[in-house]
Amino acid sequence: MAESRAKRMQVVLTLAERAEEAAGQQLSQAQAQVAAEVEQLRQLDEYAAQYLAIYGERKTGVRPHELIAYSGFIQRLGDARKEQEARLKRFQQQLERLRQAWRVAHQKCESIKELILRLQHEENALMEKRLQKELDELVGQAYVRREQVD
Template sequence: MKKRSDRMSLLADLAERKKRQADQFLADSRARVTRDEATLAQLEQFLAEYQQQLQHKGRQGVAVDQLLMARAFIEKIESTLRQHREAMKTNREQLEQVEQYWRQTYGHLKAMQKLTDRALDQERADAEKQLQKALDERSQLIRPPFI
């Protein structure tokens, strides 16, 4: 039969693999949120620049059909911004869930490592007791020459 520490070590290894997987999920989720923020900034900047250009052209005079097309384009950009913000909200919520999962797997790993360490310590203590018992028994069997 395997030692308790060996069995615990297998469970600790499994917990380590789950933690590495959680690390990857966390990194991916954080990267997604970072990309979302960068994309949002780009979209907002593009919209501001386009509106500024439109205002500049408007001062010089713009045909009604061009103004209507520009307004429709701006509405599409604003719609895209709304959709992107919704996606960002979902990704942030997912990040929170992944962070919670990561904390759980990290806690589980630490618990398994502590249990494995305790099992090893107990096995060492038991081995020392057995060795001391064997030494005590042996010393009782050997009679001193003066008796």
């Protein structure tokens, strides 16, 4: 007997599950990358706050060249923060794309599972119908034999 459609669909389900798992792994890696980028931004902010606090305490005795160097350093810190924010935003956008790709893969798996269940129910109903037909034929044949014997 030929393999049922539900069993043949198991291969499709396996492939879809592999695609979902791969998408999940990419999503997990992207989440870790976003967390690392958030942490890097936090550390940069913390460093800048500490630097500003320390330099803010030195109100007297600041020479002009120190003030220029301080100003340049603060500017570079601001630039680094902007770059880090832009980097974080790019990773967050990538994370959202990967999250959507995983959702699509997951929904595909769920749809295939539902299809397999429906196919199994249809196949079972068809088998029951065939079995009932065979039983009816056997009962009919037994009745005809009994009638011929009597």
